[in-house]
Amino acid sequence: MFSSSLIPRCEGGLPMYPNDSHKTSKIYLFAGVFLFIVCAANMVLMNIVYSNSKRIYSRDLESIQHMSTINDQLSDINENVLNVVSTIFLDTNTDPIGEIRNAFNVIHEEEDAYEATGGRSELELRRYRQAKLAIQSYRNILSDQIPLFEKGDFSTARSTYLQEIIPLQNGASEMLTAAMEIGSRNAEESVHQNAVAHGFGLLILLALFVLGELAILYAMQRARRTSQEIMQNQYQLAAAGRKLEHSKQKVHDIALRNILTRMKNRYALEADLTERLETDVFSIAVLDTDSFYKINDAYGYSFGDEYLAVMADRLTSEFGEQGTLYNISGNEFCIIFNNVIPEPQAEEIAESIRNAMSEHYTVSGIKVHMNASGSILHYRPDECKTPDELLIKLDSAMRKVKKNGGGSLTTVITD
Incomplete structure (x- = not known):
């Protein structure tokens, strides 16, 4: 059976219920947690974008450095070949043929290093492969000409240099330059895409933040209305409780008093x-x-x-x-x-x-x-x-x- 004595009372006789201050504190706590999550997500997103950009930049820079080294070695080879066919080396203490061999070894190492980087576009790889084929042809021709250089047969070497070596060297250099330009553009595009992704992510977080704030405002208004309803119900319940107490007292009096004489029974x-x-x-x-x-x-x-x-x-x-x-x-x-x-x-x-x-x-x-x-x-x-x-x-x-x-x-x- 319901008993008003089971209802906790506060000063003034009103029933005590959890007021909206507790609910409001929960809302503010939720708002703080939500803002923390948004900020943390933004930091994580920025860190991911920064890491990706740094990784792409480092990879592309490494690839460009490999191709640049190959191109420089080709220039050195071409200079040494020119010295040989021009018989300039006869008046120097240098060893152009040895330097040519060393340069090709460096080119081979740089090619292996470039191919190990990965993440290259198909167009860049196509230009690189064309340059590699030209370099290989260049190397094969020089391998055939080096015995002539060593014998001192420079007339044939000059003809081969002008007709075959220079076009191959120029073609390889052009392909390498094109591959480097493509790689540089790809790096810029990747960084731009990361920046766009970051901006899009920020927009999503901003939208979530705005929606979260709107939800919090709605929850606070709802809590305020609920609080008003609870207060109204408290007053109504308090009035009902007073009536119940009065009724209980009347029942108690009737049970313990003689109705006729109004004395205790x-x-x-x-x-x-x-x-x-x-x-x-x-x-x-x-x-x-x-x-x-x-x-x-x-x-x-x-x-x-x-x-x-x-x-x-x-x-x-x-x-x-x-x-x-x-x-x-x-x-x-x-x-x-x-x-x-x-x-x-x-x-x-x-x-x-x-x-x-x-x-x-x-x-x-x-x-x-x-x-x-x-x-x-x-x-x-x-x-x-x-x-x-x-x-x-x-x-x-x-x-x-x-x-x-x-x-x-x-x-x-x-x-």
């Missing part, structure tokens, strides 16, 4: 006694009108109820401050005296209550008089185990008084 008496039997010292009295049934028989039950209500009002007004009054059955009343009242005074008050109950009462214009009897007990802790045990002692003593004619009060003597 027997259930309330038993509950109060249960709390006091083990530890308290107190005086308690039970009083009852004698032969009350005669009033009901003579005037009816409604008249009898009104008679009891009038009597209860008088008892409450005159003796309510002396203790707690109970209407434990139709015409039977009980009082638990305040602890500050001594036992002799409690007996005097109980006798006064009995006298008040025995006086004449005017109900619906009819004056009625009934005697009352009662009993009083001065209780000590643990004399009785249950409220029923105590009330039985009082009722038994009061019945003896009634049996002996009634109209008096007796004191219960306990063992």
Whole structure:
């Protein structure tokens, strides 16, 4: 069953629920995490672009350096061949033929290194292969001419140089230059593509950032509306809780009070006694009108109820401050005296209550008089185990008084 006591309360009686500050803090935390992710992604993207650009630049620079070295070696070979066919070397201490062989060895090494780089475009490779074929033909022709150089047959060498070697050397140099230009353009295009990819990535991150901010703003507005709804529900629930508490109090009062006399009833008496039997010292009295049934028989039950209500009002007004009054059955009343009242005074008050109950009462214009009897007990802790045990002692003593004619009060003597 629902109980409002299970609802946590804050100052002012309103129910406590997690407010929107917690939700807002979560939203700000999400915003911070989102911005961190966007910045981190941007840094990663920039690092990737930078690494790719650096790798492409290093690769292309290495390839161009290899082809440039090959081209330089071709120029050196051509210069040495020219010296040979012009017989210039006869007046020097140089060895042009040895230098030619060394230059071709360097070219071979640079070709292997270039081909190992990879990542070249098809057009660049085609120009490089054409240059390589020209260099190979150049080398083959020189291999055939070197024995003639060594024999001193320069006339044939000059003719071969002019007709075959120069065209091959120029063709190879042109192909290498074209390959280097193509490689340089490809490198520029790759770097440009990386820059475009970086820009596109930044646009995506910017779009995500804008969408994220819009989502956060929407979430904050939603949280604000939800907070307002929660506050409204809190007030409504608080009002419902107050009504429920009031209803529970009314039910409690109805359960523990006599509707007719508005005094506490027997259930309330038993509950109060249960709390006091083990530890308290107190005086308690039970009083009852004698032969009350005669009033009901003579005037009816409604008249009898009104008679009891009038009597209860008088008892409450005159003796309510002396203790707690109970209407434990139709015409039977009980009082638990305040602890500050001594036992002799409690007996005097109980006798006064009995006298008040025995006086004449005017109900619906009819004056009625009934005697009352009662009993009083001065209780000590643990004399009785249950409220029923105590009330039985009082009722038994009061019945003896009634049996002996009634109209008096007796004191219960306990063992």
